[in-house]
Amino acid sequence: MNNWIRMAARLFALGLALLAMRAMAADYSNGVDVSGNSAVIWFKSNVSTSWVDVHYTVNGGAQQNLRTSYNGSSARYEQKVDVATGNALRYAFTYNNGTPAYDTPWFSVTIGAAPTAAPTAAPTSTPTPKPTTAPTSTPTPTAKPAATPTPVSTGAGCYPAWNSSTAYNGGAQVSYASRNYVAKWWTQGEVPPQSLGDGKPWNDVGACGGSQPTAAPTATPIPTKAPTAVPATPTPTPRPTTAPTAVPTATPTPVTNIPTGNGAMTIQLLNGTKGAFADSQVYWAIIGYDPANGQLVYVNSAGNLVPATVADNDGANHLSKNGQNYSNYFQKLSSTSWVSLPRITSGRMFISLGSPLYIKINTTGDGRTGFAGPDLGNPTDPNQDVYFEWVEFTVDQYGYHGNSTRVDQFGFPILTRLIGNDGYDKTVGETESRAALFAAYQNDVPAEFKTLVKAPYRIVAPAKGAFGPAGSYASYFDNYVNQIWSYYASHELTFTAEAGTFSGHVVGNDFVFNKNGGAYNLYIHGKPTTLAILEGSGNLASGSSDELVVQAQITAAFNRHLIQTVDQANWSNAAYYYLQAPANYYAKFWHDHSINGLSYGFCYDDVRNHSSLLEVGNPKALVVTAGW
Incomplete structure (x- = not known):
């Protein structure tokens, strides 16, 4: 599957990595008005503001992230919240002042307590900056959801003490030196205060003291047409795997000899095949689109974007196989091991071992130039007997955004290490041998x-094999889908994503949702097929931007087997994924065998931040290692 449109959607939803800045107190006033069991969190701007998002928790429950409504009569942005006397309400805002976005501190009030002049800022760490949206030159993208932020500790009590010999899964709670921490993913031996920030396994959730706190109550759900309790389910089918293997981690080596040029960043390729292939047998090529005009280009050894043309199929250095001619944009590692990369849109770095790939340049239906890459669904494709991998990325004015992928296949291990000029250094991929x-x-x-x-060449993704339309397991998810559609015909499914809180139920053959308690007008039209679930296609990839958000969340939940069996509060916690069949055990495998559990095992693995996506605003280099 071509993942470029997915990447464009991510860049749009993530705002092209523009981070929100800290707010100025003079920009706004805010407060909470309470009437009976209803509270209104309000924000009044003194600057050029066109939108305000509120982030809040009630009694330390699940954090809600909602777009507020503007009240013209009071000239302020408001969000209504159901409360009761004694509830502890914590809230913060993200707002725009013109184009930039800003984050406020966190504030806290206790419902029914004596009024104070203004809410006081809670003594917690700075909230994660919220990206803003910026235009791109790629096809119209759709917003993609992200994980609900970890609830912040109130400082009441300490979690169990961290132990260097204990392996912690995502969501694990520990304390260290009178501060509480929550694990983002599997980790062992990484000291919490030394392992914070992007690419590190721990979140600091505040100071603590005294005994271990009791579990925080769940936030009050948005009213629904039927009770939202998770139903009793049969005893789960045992996970059909052996005892889990510890998720690999990576220790970056010091950055000492990264070559540099005049481009936006360096891409360097390393031979990690341990002698299986000489440098002269390792090939690479970069194909993408020129951001200046949208034209298909390739990157030559000098780091220039060169327009690709149909004539290249028969050019002086063309490739031939089975009586057909193909373009040849490939370099040998022995002659060129790095390139200074200019800005490029929807780029792919193809890497192959033993032979270059056979890529045909063609003319699309609208007259533009395109290319036909490897097609694993075509048994006559000339690349069926070639060992290959690729990395996909966009490099633009906002930095580098890219990932390795297992969405289509596994050919050989790949490590991608992104290094920023600001000290950013993160590696994803597989460390084990092929x-x-x-x-x-x-x-x-x-x-x-x-x-x-498909030995000896690859392991293909489910939709490329027996789970495809004509395969033996083409109906693999069907019974699960029928179960979900039947249950939610009389129950409500509610979940929170970055874009808001969505609640829905089945009407006829459609699953219809509302956003933030509004009208039920967001649809999944009909039951999805196994192919649609595995590929995020069909009725799971159609409609408005909010419908695409819902469909992405539901696609991920089907692949991970979360719907109906796992409380929505745990949909971001990988410890609850793939616990019973049917599930995408192909994707599970790559998470189990990838650094920090991060991999693109299926198209929407970036839902709730479990993909191999790497991003940095000021990139220095991407170092790619081809393993064996």
């Missing part, structure tokens, strides 16, 4: 997924 990964896959996954091994 032979070890093939053996582990055969050992770990259930029988249906073993059919995806």
